[in-house]
Amino acid sequence: MAMVRRPRTLSWPVFLWFFGGGFFLSPLGAAPPTVDALFPAGGKRGSEVVLDLVGKPGSKEKLQFWASDPGLTWRPAEEEGDEEAVGRLRIAEDATPGAHWIRFYNGDGSAAPQLFVVGELDERAEVEPNDSHLQADEVAALPVILNGKLNRRGDVDAFAVRLQKGEVLRAEVTAYRIDAPLDPLLRLTDAAGNVLSWNHDSFASLDPLLVYRAPRDGVYVLMLSGFVYPPQARSYFEGSDQTVYRMTLKLGEKERVKACPDEPEVIALATPICGVIDEPGAEDAFVLRAVKGETYHVGVRAQAIQSPLVGALAIRDGEKKELAKYDNPIGTNPELTWKAPADGDYLVTVRDLRRWGGLDFRYELLVDHVRPGVEVRVGTHAWSVKSGGTLMIPIELVRVHGHARPVTITLHGLPPFLSGQAFTIPGTMKNGQLIVRAPEGLEASSHVVSLAADDGAGQPIGVDHVFKGATTDQGGLLRNVLSDFLISVAP
Numbered sequence: 001m002a003m004v005r006r007p008r009t010l011s012w013p014v015f016l017w018f019f020g021g022g023f024f025l026s027p028l029g030a031a032p033p034t035v036d037a038l039f040p041a042g043g044k045r046g047s048e049v050v051l052d053l054v055g056k057p058g059s060k061e062k063l064q065f066w067a068s069d070p071g072l073t074w075r076p077a078e079e080e081g082d083e084e085a086v087g088r089l090r091i092a093e094d095a096t097p098g099a100h101w102i103r104f105y106n107g108d109g110s111a112a113p114q115l116f117v118v119g120e121l122d123e124r125a126e127v128e129p130n131d132s133h134l135q136a137d138e139v140a141a142l143p144v145i146l147n148g149k150l151n152r153r154g155d156v157d158a159f160a161v162r163l164q165k166g167e168v169l170r171a172e173v174t175a176y177r178i179d180a181p182l183d184p185l186l187r188l189t190d191a192a193g194n195v196l197s198w199n200h201d202s203f204a205s206l207d208p209l210l211v212y213r214a215p216r217d218g219v220y221v222l223m224l225s226g227f228v229y230p231p232q233a234r235s236y237f238e239g240s241d242q243t244v245y246r247m248t249l250k251l252g253e254k255e256r257v258k259a260c261p262d263e264p265e266v267i268a269l270a271t272p273i274c275g276v277i278d279e280p281g282a283e284d285a286f287v288l289r290a291v292k293g294e295t296y297h298v299g300v301r302a303q304a305i306q307s308p309l310v311g312a313l314a315i316r317d318g319e320k321k322e323l324a325k326y327d328n329p330i331g332t333n334p335e336l337t338w339k340a341p342a343d344g345d346y347l348v349t350v351r352d353l354r355r356w357g358g359l360d361f362r363y364e365l366l367v368d369h370v371r372p373g374v375e376v377r378v379g380t381h382a383w384s385v386k387s388g389g390t391l392m393i394p395i396e397l398v399r400v401h402g403h404a405r406p407v408t409i410t411l412h413g414l415p416p417f418l419s420g421q422a423f424t425i426p427g428t429m430k431n432g433q434l435i436v437r438a439p440e441g442l443e444a445s446s447h448v449v450s451l452a453a454d455d456g457a458g459q460p461i462g463v464d465h466v467f468k469g470a471t472t473d474q475g476g477l478l479r480n481v482l483s484d485f486l487i488s489v490a491p
Contacts, residue, residue: 020467032109032488033057036470037242038085038102040125040147041178042117045071046093053086053104055111060086062106066448068484071095072102072116091118099178099478102383103486107444110382110486111191112470115178115478121145126157133193133221136160143250148224155239156225159247160191163214167251172224175245176206176229177478179469180241184226186210191219204306205476229471267348270368275350277309277361283351288315288367290340295370295401298348299335300363307362310389312353315346327353330461333339337370372403376453376463382486385418387442391487393434395451395463397425405455413449417442418487438489446488 037054041285051074057063063086065074071092089102101113101150122141126148130137136158139146148157163169175182186208187198204210206229224247228238265273266287275284290296303311311334314325321347326334340346350365375398375455385391395409410432411420418438425432433452451463465482469472 010198029059033063033104033106035104035109035111035114036178038114038116039149039244040123040246041115041174041180041244042119042123042145042147042246043089043091044119044123044145045091045095045097047123048090049086050147051087051089054244057086057104057111058106063087064105066103066105066445066484066486067116068101068482069096069118071118072100075265089116098259100484100485101479103448103484105382105446105486105488107446107488108490109384109446109488113381113467113482117174117178117478118352119145119248123147123249123351126159130158131156133160133189133191133223136221139249141331143248146247146249148245148247149241150224150226150239150243150245151241152235154237155243156223156237158466159222159224159249161220161222161249163218163220165214165216168211168213168251169220170248170252171208171210172202172248173207173209173224174248175226175243175479176244176472177476178244179472180243180245181229181240181471182238182245183229183231184208184224184245184253186247186491187225188212189221189223191221193221196220202306203308204303205448209306222249262281267365267367270366273365275363275365276359277350277352277357277363278359280357281355282357283349286348286365288346288348290344290346292340292343294453295337295339296367297335297337297370298365298367299333300350300365301333302361302363303333305362305364307360309357309361309363310353310356310358311363312351314349316349317346318344370401372399372401372405374399374403374405374407374453374455374461376407376409376451376461378451378463378465378485381465381467381482382488384488385436385438386490387438389438390439391436391438393436394452395425395432395434397430397432399430403455404428405457407455407461410452410454411436411449412452413447414487415447417443418447418489436487442489442491444489444491446486448484449487450484 034055035053039052060076073090076087095118097118099115099117100172102116103113104111111128121143123145123423127137129135138160149325173184183206185200190195197212199208199210300311302311312327313334315323324336324338326336377396406424406427408424414420420436453461453463467482
């Protein structure tokens, strides 16, 4: 059930607030919004959704909005005191499908950014009560995306689907990957409640993916529940205002990927090759035309595209002698850095480490030259500077493959009353600080800014914050990098 937690009024005159690396006293009512979750957590392109902000968003009049995709726009609710309608989110017809960052902020600071997923299928909210197979919410047509919330401890959401014999149902849950504090469990039962199939984790994450072929005509019930994440020493099903989810229901098996040709394919550098280990024990081979002394990076992606493949990589010479390999069972995305001993054709082979295979065992192979490079990072998504004060933004460089160029950092989007000059980090250093100064007499305000880096090599370098959700493990979100930041001015 979709609900918004009613903001509570503070009863003391001041409170301590932590932001941007320090504590300071804030008067009553002067505080940034808090948003712990969005409901729904996504919507269809070309639609408008009533968006509930779980947390303490504060005054609608002062609330401001930013999204990482320009196709997402916000309109505050017009009815005063309507707690169920904080505002409406418009999703443009040309909005980019996928996960996007949304940030709500006011003059005092920013709420934690949240993920909102733009879809292309019809969507609707769950209909309560749907707590068991006997009260299942009937899904009339597929495909569809269901938006719901396990909003109390012990909650189970049930959905009934009518299938014909031989039809394949695919049900995919998105909850953990949008930072819901949940390790979801998905079960499929018949109309009498007998469990026919279940899935707890997919190959890509803790979010389940269930595929089932109906043995006969009839009604089948999907039952979604879950345990608290990060895990705790308790065994009951979890639920809260923040436990939001999206469940995609489709008919049909996963789209099949064309198998690699029998004859080895010549690798084009920096061009991904899509393949599939379609039979147990199979191995795909590709020709790498290498130059003596050149160093190459060879990588395989499997987990990121929801493949069960546990990849094993090898490089062989013309006599099929193994020159390098990666066959570590930990992780499913193997990679090699290899220096060619001579000019010639070499074989790059891909297989499943366990010698398993099937039409779902897909992968992407990418081979390219190893070049010096640099990643530029900041440690947070928002900062605060006091009127008359100075803000120091720490910058971290991650240099790889011998990168030793000086890197110049610039700040964009700063209002004219704040000053922040570009600065250069020498080639021998990996850290620096960008300085922002605020004059006296400023009122509270917040401003979306971005950072850019340039090492003189002719390619733009983004400056990112590697975002970790409140509950999801590092790298586990649908989108893990944030490239726009907020600077707030405190009087």
